[in-house]
Amino acid sequence: MKLKSEQALELDESHVTVGQSFCDDPKMTMRNVDVFYSDKQAIYDVNIDIAKNEVIAMIGPSGCGKSTFLRTLNRMNDTVEGCRVDGQICMDGQDLYSPKLDVVELRARVGMVFQKPNPFPKSIRDNVTYGPKIHGLADTRVDLDEILEKSLRKAGLWEEVKDRLDQPGTGLSGGQQQRLCIARAIAVSPEVILMDEPCSALDPIATAKIEELIKELSQNFTIAIVTHSMQQAARVSHRTAYFHLGKLIEVNPTEQVFTMPKHQLTEAYITGRFG
Amino acid sequence: MSDSKTLIKIQHSLTQRNRAEARFHWYGRIAILIGLMAVALLFIDIVGKGHGAFRATYINLDIRYDADLIGIDNLSDTEQLSAGNWQALPKTALRERFPDVSSRRDKRRLNNLLSNGAGFDLKDRLLASPRLLGKTESVWVLADDDIDTYYKSWLDGNAYEARLTGQQIQWIGELHEQGSIKLKFNSNLFNRGDSREPEQAGIRGAAVGSFLTLVMTLMLSFPIGVCAAIYLEEFAPKNRWTDFIEVNINNLAAVPSIIFGLLGLAIFINFFHVPRSVPIVGGLVLTLMTLPTIIITSRAAIKSVPPSIREAALGVGASRYQMVLHHVLPLALPGMLTGAIIGMAQALGETAPLLMIGMVAFIVDIPNGFSDPATVLPVQIFLWADSPERAFVEKTSAAIMVLLSFLIAMNTTAVWLRRRLERRW
Ligand SMILES: Nc1ncnc2c1ncn2[C@@H]1O[C@H](COP(=O)(O)OP(=O)(O)OP(=O)(O)O)[C@@H](O)[C@H]1O
Ligand SMILES: [Mg+2]
Numbered sequence: 001m002k003l004k005s006e007q008a009l010e011l012d013e014s015h016v017t018v019g020q021s022f023c024d025d026p027k028m029t030m031r032n033v034d035v036f037y038s039d040k041q042a043i044y045d046v047n048i049d050i051a052k053n054e055v056i057a058m059i060g061p062s063g064c065g066k067s068t069f070l071r072t073l074n075r076m077n078d079t080v081e082g083c084r085v086d087g088q089i090c091m092d093g094q095d096l097y098s099p100k101l102d103v104v105e106l107r108a109r110v111g112m113v114f115q116k117p118n119p120f121p122k123s124i125r126d127n128v129t130y131g132p133k134i135h136g137l138a139d140t141r142v143d144l145d146e147i148l149e150k151s152l153r154k155a156g157l158w159e160e161v162k163d164r165l166d167q168p169g170t171g172l173s174g175g176q177q178q179r180l181c182i183a184r185a186i187a188v189s190p191e192v193i194l195m196d197e198p199c200s201a202l203d204p205i206a207t208a209k210i211e212e213l214i215k216e217l218s219q220n221f222t223i224a225i226v227t228h229s230m231q232q233a234a235r236v237s238h239r240t241a242y243f244h245l246g247k248l249i250e251v252n253p254t255e256q257v258f259t260m261p262k263h264q265l266t267e268a269y270i271t272g273r274f275g
Numbered sequence: 276m277s278d279s280k281t282l283i284k285i286q287h288s289l290t291q292r293n294r295a296e297a298r299f300h301w302y303g304r305i306a307i308l309i310g311l312m313a314v315a316l317l318f319i320d321i322v323g324k325g326h327g328a329f330r331a332t333y334i335n336l337d338i339r340y341d342a343d344l345i346g347i348d349n350l351s352d353t354e355q356l357s358a359g360n361w362q363a364l365p366k367t368a369l370r371e372r373f374p375d376v377s378s379r380r381d382k383r384r385l386n387n388l389l390s391n392g393a394g395f396d397l398k399d400r401l402l403a404s405p406r407l408l409g410k411t412e413s414v415w416v417l418a419d420d421d422i423d424t425y426y427k428s429w430l431d432g433n434a435y436e437a438r439l440t441g442q443q444i445q446w447i448g449e450l451h452e453q454g455s456i457k458l459k460f461n462s463n464l465f466n467r468g469d470s471r472e473p474e475q476a477g478i479r480g481a482a483v484g485s486f487l488t489l490v491m492t493l494m495l496s497f498p499i500g501v502c503a504a505i506y507l508e509e510f511a512p513k514n515r516w517t518d519f520i521e522v523n524i525n526n527l528a529a530v531p532s533i534i535f536g537l538l539g540l541a542i543f544i545n546f547f548h549v550p551r552s553v554p555i556v557g558g559l560v561l562t563l564m565t566l567p568t569i570i571i572t573s574r575a576a577i578k579s580v581p582p583s584i585r586e587a588a589l590g591v592g593a594s595r596y597q598m599v600l601h602h603v604l605p606l607a608l609p610g611m612l613t614g615a616i617i618g619m620a621q622a623l624g625e626t627a628p629l630l631m632i633g634m635v636a637f638i639v640d641i642p643n644g645f646s647d648p649a650t651v652l653p654v655q656i657f658l659w660a661d662s663p664e665r666a667f668v669e670k671t672s673a674a675i676m677v678l679l680s681f682l683i684a685m686n687t688t689a690v691w692l693r694r695r696l697e698r699r700w
Binding site: 074 | 583586588589590592
């Protein structure tokens, strides 16, 4: 019985992503994307659109390529030795991997929040204002302070840190640090924010705060979030994408994925049969 | 599987493990004890031998600044001044102290009580206050090194008489009874350059030479080393070439320093015709020697910066250069500085390569710049240790003490700097 079900979960060779992977007014589009680490392939032929102001969640078993997928969207993979990306990834119709594009500009437009909170070992103020400073977004100190306050407010951190802006960011609690990192990311006013398991190092209360934040941010930003928690995906995202062994299996509106998954692998995963 | 059986087995192995651990602790303690004892022995030996050098023997004489005696009539005529018989001043005063001495041989022996630099000290005194000319003044003048050796050993209770005659010993005894001979702080040791006469020899020349050479070394090796490390660590592609370079840097760190001396001789002196014996060439050679150390420690410091910080910087859109300059460098700096200071400490103690490029020459003048002939502290120690005069024994130890205190000062600075820079967060 068990053996039979496992056989049923085998991937068919000519796989096509099921569900609604495309949309009318996409912010980002990916077509036939393959990613290789040296000669090991991590992502196979992914096609997907990310709509404007949507929150899209990536779920899937460990090692299935969620982080790799996410990091192709701001070319963070460039820093990995031997990593190669094939296919086409566009933002607003502009090819992200064309030689004409400047990664620095791209990363200003596509911000990133990492799994482990990684504030700079500098003051809270410097953490948030670093991005605006290097991009020349503020001409005066007053402007900079305005960005600082606005970003910290959006990240829901202002009330907690407004009296200690010059203290080290590394001295905050884990959840506060993660919100600081979010503030740092939104301080450069990106169009898209990528989040790679932003809550995996946090307790439930801090997690709830961040989720609240994501919902609010989705009014202004497009958000792609990788998560291991299906509840989290269900709570914050509009659409959910399920990855399996480097392949994009299913993309559908979140309620549908969690209530009526189309693909048997997705079903197996959300019912906890593996992962 | 009964639980109690496992428990007994665990307890059995536990006693064994604890015993092994205790043994291991003791090995460590013994190793540290041996190390400490070696250091203590070294210090006791050096301080025991060298502490005497910080004081020198002086004889009190009533000096009359007699222009005729010196053979001058005009204090502003430099030619006259340098031709003057200055040594006549202390000699005459000493002879007046012992009027009975009449034979030529005895007179010469009496004169031998004095350092032959004593006259020049008096010249400096007179030039500093010219109104002394024609007047008489009670002055402590420097004694000869043999007298110094004898007097110190005699005060310590085991007189070393080998180089003196009975009569000289008697004169010293008389002077001692009159309170006219005593040990005073040896300012020459810190104010003068090298000399053939031990009582006039000082380490200032070598110390200044060391300083200039180190400044040269630091100015060259720190920026070059740090730039090389940053390039290799952050920008260079990882391919066969950079592997090759990495292996060779590690090899270079293991090359005996005398080879660098030969290299410096061949390249800087014979090919580029940089003058010998000058701090520039010393600095160049020591740069070659310390570069691998600095590159290796700087790379280690850069590597130890967490990758999450780099990702954070790149993630907000910093360019690679900004990431390095704003985030990696500040975090790596303490490690780099420590590496640089360790490299400098090595360079400060280095002798062999400097022998090859002529910094071993006998140099009396204190160097005034990077292109003046100079020697350095360890070479000075080597030269003094090699001198036959007994008085140089304590001088050697004193110079070692000075060198060691420089080293300790540098290492303390390294620790302090590290703490200072790290404490920021
Ligand atoms: N730097 C790298 N070099 C080589 N292979 C890598 C590298 N990073 C990831 N991989 C491989 O690529 C595949 C996908 O990894 P990825 O990190 O994207 O998985 P993930 O879905 O994020 O997993 P997790 O949920 O555990 O974070 C894995 O098989 C992994 O071993
Ligand atoms: Mg991941």
